[in-house]
Amino acid sequence: MRPEKCFRAARNLRKQGRIREESPILTEPKITPELVASHGLKPDEYERILKLIGREPTFTELGIFSAMWNEHCSYKSSRIHLRGLPTTAPWVLVGPGENAGVIDIGDGQAIVFKMESHNHPSFIEPYQGATTGVGGILRDVFTMGARPIACLNALSFGAPEHPKTRHLVSGVVAGVGGYGNSFGVPTVGGQVRFHTRYDGNILVNAMAVGLARTDGIFLAAASGVNMPIVYLGSKTGRDGIHGATMASAEFDDDSDEKRPTVQVGDPFAEKLLLEACLEIMAKDCVIAIQDMGAAGLTCSAVEMGAKGDLGVDLDLDAVPTRETGMSAYEMMLSESQERMLMVLRPEKEKEAEAIFRKWGLDFAVVGYTTPTKRFVVKHGGKVMADLPIKELGDEAPLYDRPHVATPPLAIIHARDVTPPMPVSDALEKLIATPDMCSRRWVWEQYDHIIGGNTVQRPGGDAAVVRIEDGPKGLAITVDVTPRYCEADPFEGGKQAVAEAWRNVTAVGGRPLAITDNLNFGNPERPEIMGQFVGCLKGIGEACRALDFPVVSGNVSLYNETNGRGILPTPSIGGVGLLDDFTKSATLAFKAEGQAILLIGDTQGWLGQSVYLRDVCGREEGAPPPVDLAAEKRNGDVVRGMIHAGTATAVHDLSDGGLLIALAEMAMASGIGAHLDAPPAAIVPHAWWFGEDQARYVVTVRDSDLLGVLSKLKAVEVPCVQIGKTGGDAIAIAGERPVKVEALRSGFESWLPDYMAGKN
Amino acid sequence: MKSAVLVFPGINRERDMARALRLASGREPAMVWHAETSLPAGTDLVVVPGGFSYGDYLRCGAIAARSPVMDAVRKFAADGGLVLGVCNGFQILCESGLLPGVLMRNARLKFICHDVHLRVERSDTPFTRGYNAGQVIRVPVAHGEGNYAADEETIRRLEGDGRVLYRYCSPTGEVGDTHNINGAAQSIAGIVNERGNVLGMMPHPENHVEDIMGCTDGRGLFAGLTAHLDRAA
Numbered sequence: 001m002r003p004e005k006c007f008r009a010a011r012n013l014r015k016q017g018r019i020r021e022e023s024p025i026l027t028e029p030k031i032t033p034e035l036v037a038s039h040g041l042k043p044d045e046y047e048r049i050l051k052l053i054g055r056e057p058t059f060t061e062l063g064i065f066s067a068m069w070n071e072h073c074s075y076k077s078s079r080i081h082l083r084g085l086p087t088t089a090p091w092v093l094v095g096p097g098e099n100a101g102v103i104d105i106g107d108g109q110a111i112v113f114k115m116e117s118h119n120h121p122s123f124i125e126p127y128q129g130a131t132t133g134v135g136g137i138l139r140d141v142f143t144m145g146a147r148p149i150a151c152l153n154a155l156s157f158g159a160p161e162h163p164k165t166r167h168l169v170s171g172v173v174a175g176v177g178g179y180g181n182s183f184g185v186p187t188v189g190g191q192v193r194f195h196t197r198y199d200g201n202i203l204v205n206a207m208a209v210g211l212a213r214t215d216g217i218f219l220a221a222a223s224g225v226n227m228p229i230v231y232l233g234s235k236t237g238r239d240g241i242h243g244a245t246m247a248s249a250e251f252d253d254d255s256d257e258k259r260p261t262v263q264v265g266d267p268f269a270e271k272l273l274l275e276a277c278l279e280i281m282a283k284d285c286v287i288a289i290q291d292m293g294a295a296g297l298t299c300s301a302v303e304m305g306a307k308g309d310l311g312v313d314l315d316l317d318a319v320p321t322r323e324t325g326m327s328a329y330e331m332m333l334s335e336s337q338e339r340m341l342m343v344l345r346p347e348k349e350k351e352a353e354a355i356f357r358k359w360g361l362d363f364a365v366v367g368y369t370t371p372t373k374r375f376v377v378k379h380g381g382k383v384m385a386d387l388p389i390k391e392l393g394d395e396a397p398l399y400d401r402p403h404v405a406t407p408p409l410a411i412i413h414a415r416d417v418t419p420p421m422p423v424s425d426a427l428e429k430l431i432a433t434p435d436m437c438s439r440r441w442v443w444e445q446y447d448h449i450i451g452g453n454t455v456q457r458p459g460g461d462a463a464v465v466r467i468e469d470g471p472k473g474l475a476i477t478v479d480v481t482p483r484y485c486e487a488d489p490f491e492g493g494k495q496a497v498a499e500a501w502r503n504v505t506a507v508g509g510r511p512l513a514i515t516d517n518l519n520f521g522n523p524e525r526p527e528i529m530g531q532f533v534g535c536l537k538g539i540g541e542a543c544r545a546l547d548f549p550v551v552s553g554n555v556s557l558y559n560e561t562n563g564r565g566i567l568p569t570p571s572i573g574g575v576g577l578l579d580d581f582t583k584s585a586t587l588a589f590k591a592e593g594q595a596i597l598l599i600g601d602t603q604g605w606l607g608q609s610v611y612l613r614d615v616c617g618r619e620e621g622a623p624p625p626v627d628l629a630a631e632k633r634n635g636d637v638v639r640g641m642i643h644a645g646t647a648t649a650v651h652d653l654s655d656g657g658l659l660i661a662l663a664e665m666a667m668a669s670g671i672g673a674h675l676d677a678p679p680a681a682i683v684p685h686a687w688w689f690g691e692d693q694a695r696y697v698v699t700v701r702d703s704d705l706l707g708v709l710s711k712l713k714a715v716e717v718p719c720v721q722i723g724k725t726g727g728d729a730i731a732i733a734g735e736r737p738v739k740v741e742a743l744r745s746g747f748e749s750w751l752p753d754y755m756a757g758k759n
Numbered sequence: 760m761k762s763a764v765l766v767f768p769g770i771n772r773e774r775d776m777a778r779a780l781r782l783a784s785g786r787e788p789a790m791v792w793h794a795e796t797s798l799p800a801g802t803d804l805v806v807v808p809g810g811f812s813y814g815d816y817l818r819c820g821a822i823a824a825r826s827p828v829m830d831a832v833r834k835f836a837a838d839g840g841l842v843l844g845v846c847n848g849f850q851i852l853c854e855s856g857l858l859p860g861v862l863m864r865n866a867r868l869k870f871i872c873h874d875v876h877l878r879v880e881r882s883d884t885p886f887t888r889g890y891n892a893g894q895v896i897r898v899p900v901a902h903g904e905g906n907y908a909a910d911e912e913t914i915r916r917l918e919g920d921g922r923v924l925y926r927y928c929s930p931t932g933e934v935g936d937t938h939n940i941n942g943a944a945q946s947i948a949g950i951v952n953e954r955g956n957v958l959g960m961m962p963h964p965e966n967h968v969e970d971i972m973g974c975t976d977g978r979g980l981f982a983g984l985t986a987h988l989d990r991a992a
Contacts, residue, residue: 177870181901182811184771268769268814360768447872447901449966452775457973466971581971 028059028329028384035059039066045397052391060328060377060384064392067295067333068302071557074396077523078555081536085550086543091512092551094217099140099291100210101551102217103513105577109467110214111474112146114552115154115207115517115573119559121262122204126171130204131179131265132240135337137208138183139291142274143340145218145281146210149451150465151180153190153206154478154517154571155442158199160434160754165194168202170755175265176206177445182267183274186454187446188463190478191571194434197482200561205517207573209476211467218281220290220300221307222343222369227287229301229312229367230349232276232356233339234269236297237322240335250522250560269338269361276359277340283355285348292339298332300341301367302375305389311370312389316379320362328377328384343369403529409487412607412621414686419616423688424736426615427659430689432746433614434754436656441751455581459668461506461652462576464584473581475509477574481655482567484623487608489531493538493570494626498693499654500574501546505635506652506696508584508642509576511546516553516572521565523557531568532557539570545628548574585642587651587661588668592726594648595705596673598658600634600695601718604686610655611689623691630694637717638696646704653695658722659688661697663730666740667747675723677733688732699725760988762788762804765832767823770810770847772965779965780806783981784989793826803988804841805832807848809901809963819862819904820850829855841885841984842957846902849949849959858952858959859917860909862902866942870903874974875940875962877948878928880921884951886958887924889983895932896976898962900940905961907943907950914944925949925960 029035036046039062049057049065057065071077087095093110094102100114118133134151141148153176158165169192180187185208222229240263280286288308290300297319305312316331326334344352349365356363370376375392377385421429430436443458455473456464462477479499485492497514504511516539521528543549559566578584606612607621641647649669651661666672678687700708705721712719731737753759762780764773773790780788788806789799798805812823823829829851836842836857844852852858865871874897879890890896909917917923925948927941928934939946941961949960964977 174869181870181872181903182769182771182814184810266814268811268816271769271771271811444873445870447870449872449899449963449972450772450775450901452778452966452969452972455971470971 031056031059031062036062039063040070041066045069048397052395053387058384060332061387063329063333064298064385064387067298068392069396073295073299075555076397077399077401077557078532079398080400081533084536085540087549087551089513089547089549092549093214095551096553098219099143101513101515102144103551104214105472108214110212110217111209111575112141112144112212113207113209113515113573113575114140115205115515115571116140116554117517117519117556118204118206119202119519119556122172123168123202125262126168127175127178128262128264130172130175131267132263132337133204133206134176134179135265135267135270136293137206138185138270139293141208141210142277143218143289143291144212145216146212147278148185148208148210149453150209150463150476151185151187151207152463152476152478152573153187154203155190155192156198156203156569157194158202159196160194162196162199166755172204173442173445179265179267181447183271184450186448186450188448188454188465189458189476192439192442195482195567197567201559201566203519203559203566203569205519205571207478207515209474209575216281218286218289220288220303222288222304222310223308224287225310225369225371227343227369228346228349228365229369230342230344231319231339231362231364231366232342233273233361234266234336235320235322235362236331236334236339237336238326238330238334239263241330241333250558263335263337265337272359272361273338273340276356276361279355280352283348283351285344285352286342287345288343290341292341294335296333296335302389302392304341304343305369305375306393309373311372311374312367313370313376314367314378316377318364318366320364328379332377401523401529402526403533404526405530406489406534409620409622414604414606414683414690417606417612417616419685421615422735423684423732424738426611426685426689427663427730427738428743428746429615430611430656430660431663431743432750434750435610436660437750438748439751440748441755455584456507456586460587461503462509464507464578464581466581471580471582473578473584475504475507475576475578477503478571479503479574480569480571482569483608483619485531485535485568485570487623489534489568490538491623491625492568493535494542494628495623495693496570496572497539497542497546497548498626498628498631500572501548501631502635502652504574504576505639506585506650508639509578511548511574511576513549513551514543514572514574516550516570517556518553519556519559519566519569519571521560528565535568535570542628546632583643585647585650587649587665589665589671589699589725590648592671594699594701594725595721596723596725597698597700597719598695598722599638599698599717599719601630602682602687602690602692602695604682604690605692606686606690609657609689609691611657611685624693626693634694634696634717637712637715638698641698641708646700646708647698648701649699651697653697655691657689657691658697663743665697666730667744670740671725672727672729672731672740673723673725674727675730675732760784760786760804760985761801762806763791763798763802764788764806764808765791765793765828767793767812767826769812769814770808772809772846772963776806776808776845776965779968779977779981782968783978784985791828793823793828795828797831798835804843804984805835807844807851809846809848812847812851820847820854823851824854833857836957839956843886844959845963845965846961849961850904852957852959857957858950859913860907862904863906863908864904865906871940872899872901874899876928876930876938877925877962878932878934880924880926884924884955885984885987886951886980887983888987889979893932895928895930896979897974898964898967898977900962902961905941905943907947909944917950918945920953922951923947924951924958
C-alpha cells in the first residue's frame, strides 16, 4: 500500500463515520507490516524504531519516523559521502546543516544561499511543483535573516520529442516565474537542458541568494527552557502530506496518482511572511527560527529542539488549520507552504505578534521548549507521540550502500571522427539545437530586473547583481554537464565545479563558495551509488583545489522511472564577489578590429562533446579531463585582465567549444569575427568544437595586445591569437562565412518554435 | 518634490520606485502603508508602485483599490495632486476609478519581462515634460496583465483629448501590431485622466534610471516631475 492509499483509507473511515469528523482523530489505525512498508520504512528500519523506543509506535509516531527517516530528510544514503566535501574557508560563516549557507563579503554584509530540488512534484504537477520549489528555497534563505536578492534555476527536461516535454517546460517555466515574479525577486539565470533520460523524471533545481548583515544571521537551534514556540504564516491543510516520502521513492506508471501529495504555492503569503519575518528580526524578537519545508511541522520542531539540546512539547490544538477534523498524523506530516516556526524572546512576544497581525498572518503559540529532550505531541488532550528528540535525527539509519565505479570509456581521438559536414554547416546546425539555442523564451517569463540591481541579465556566463547601492557586486551561476558525469563521474564532478568557478571568473568575480544540488537515481543500485560516490569525489577535489567550499546543498535520489535513472546531475550553484560591479566583463564583442585570444590549452577533445552528439550522432567516449591547476592558473590570469581593464570581452568555453563561444560573442554584439585557420596539428572540427576545459576567449584592444601577450607568456598561460573582431559574419579562413544575423535567427527561433509546436 | 509611495501587501517594486524618486529629487519619499487614512502633510506626488497587491488574486488591483489609503488618494487627485501608477499601480488606479479602462491578460497569455520602446506622444504634461514629443524611449516591462482595454467611446475620448501619453512602438517610433507587446488597445502603454494629473502606465521607468540598468531613458519622467513640482513649490 502506498502512502496516499493509506490516506484514502483514512478518508474513507472518516466518510463512513468511523472517525468522527468534528473531533480530532484519536483512534489511529493499527500498525501492520503493510502500513510500515507504505511509509517507506524497510523492515530493518522498523526494527530500529522498536529498539529505540522500546514499544510499538503509534500511528502518528510512525508518520513522524517516516518523515524524519526518509532519504530526503535523513540523507541516509548520502551522509557518509557528503562528509568528504570541504566546507570551510575564512569567509564561510555558516556551512551545511542550517537552512542555507552563509559567507562573509566584508563591510558587515553576508550572502546567504542554497539550491534545492523539487523534481518529483514538478513532474506530476509542473506549475505547482515549480512554484513550491522556488517558495521553499526562498524561505530557506529569509529564514536565516536575509532579504532574497536573486534566484536561479537548473531545469532538466526529457527529449523534445517526448509527448510530455512541452507541457512540462511550459508549466515549470510558468511556475518558476509565477512565484518569483509575485514574490518580487529577480530570476537572473540558470540552465535548461533536454535529454531523453529525463523523460520520466524531470529536474527542477531552484537556487536563492539573499543579503543579510553578518550580525543578523538567525539559526534553528532553540535555547532556553519553557520558551514559547510560535507558529507563523499560512494555515495548515491536508496538502503535501508525505511529500518528502514521495521524493524518496522511484516513479512508476502510476505516479500521476501522487498529484494530491503536491503542495500548492502562495507567493503572496510568502511575500507577507518575508516582510513580517525581516521586521521582527530587525526588532530583535527572534531566538531561533526554522521554516516548515519537507515534512513540515515534524522536521522543523525536531530540528529546533535537537539542535538546542532541548525537548519540545507541541499542542496541536493550537495549530491554525485550514480545515476541521485534521488528525495529529495529518498535521505533523502536512507540507502546507509558507509556514514558519520560531522561538521568540518572551518579552518581545507581544511586539512580534502585532507585526504579524499587521501583515495579516497567523500567529499562534503551539508549544514550549522543555528540558526533557523528548518530542511530545499532544492533540485533544491526549499524547499522540512521545519520542526521544535527538535520536529522531541522529539515530536515523545510515547506509554505506554498495557502489561500483563506472567503467572508464575509451578516449575518442579526433582523427578517428569523420566530419559529416563542413565546419560552417556544423556551426549553423549546432547553434539551433535544443541544448545550444537561446533560452530567451524562458527568461523573458521571469522578472529578471526587479530590484534595479541586475547588472548582467540572463544570457551571459554568470549573472551579476549589484549589492545594495554598490560598488560591490555578486556573480552567480548554476552549472553541471550531466553527460560528462555519466561517462566519468569523477571528472564530471570536477568539471561541474570548475565550470561554475570559470563562469564566475569570466565576469570578473572572485569565486567564494558553492551550493550543490545532487540529483541521482536509485542509490540502492550499486552502479548509481557508484556515480554518486564518483561525482562527490570529483566535486570535493575541485572545491579543494579551487578554494571553493560547499556551504549548503541538497540531495535528491530515486530520480528514476520504471528502473531507468536520470543522467547523474550534480547541479553546482557558484557565488563570487566583485569589488566593483562596474568592472565586470560581458561576453559581447565591444568593437571591430580587436584581437581575439584563446586562453588555455586546446587538444581538440571530442569525446562527449555536443558536436559529437548532435552533429555526428554519437553520444560516446570519455569526457574531457579537468586539470584543476590549469583552471586556477588560467582563470586567475583572466580575472586579472578583467580587473586591469585589458579584457574587453570574456567568455568561458564549455558546451560546443570555441566556435560556439565565438558565435555567442558575435550574436550578443552584432559584430562578426575574422578567424585564422586552425593550427596544422589539430583536426579542424576538433579545434572548433572540442570541449577541452580551462579555456576562455578574451578580446583585447590592439594597443594592449603586446603587453597582454608578454604577461601571459611570463606566467606560462597558453594563449594564441586566433583572429580579429569585425564584419558581419563568423568568417574562418578557407571556410564559408556565416552571417551573424543568420546564426541569431537559428539561435533565437528554436525554442519559441518548439513551444509553439512548429518543429 | 515631496513624494509618497503607497505600500500594499504584495507590492514589490516600492524600493525600486523609492530609489528612482530619490535619485531624481534628492529626497527620500515617504512610504505610506495601505491602512493609513491620510497622506503625509505636504505630499505633492503620490506613487502607486508595481507588484502583486493582494497576490492579484481576485483581479489585479481590485482589492488594493478598496484600501483605506485610496480614499485619501482619490481626494488628493480631486484636489489636483499628481498621482503616478506604474504596472500594478496602473491596474489599481483603473480599479479605483481614477482612470478609465482595465488591464487584461497579455494577448499571448504569458508574463513578459524585456525592454520595450515607447513613443512619448506629447511633452506638455508634468509626466512627459522631461522628453520631447515623438521621442522614443526604451524601458522594461514586467507584467502578465498589461493589455489595456476600454469601450470604444472611452478610447475615442482618450485619443481625442490627447490623453494617451505613452505608446508601444518600434525602436524608430512606428506603432503597429508587431510592436504591441501585450495586445493593448491602440498600443496604449500609459494614459492620464481627464484633468491630466493622474498617470497610469505599464512599463517601468523606475528600472531604467541608472547606467547599471543598461539604459537611463526612464530618468526623463522623474526629472520632469521633479522640475514641475519644484517650480510649482
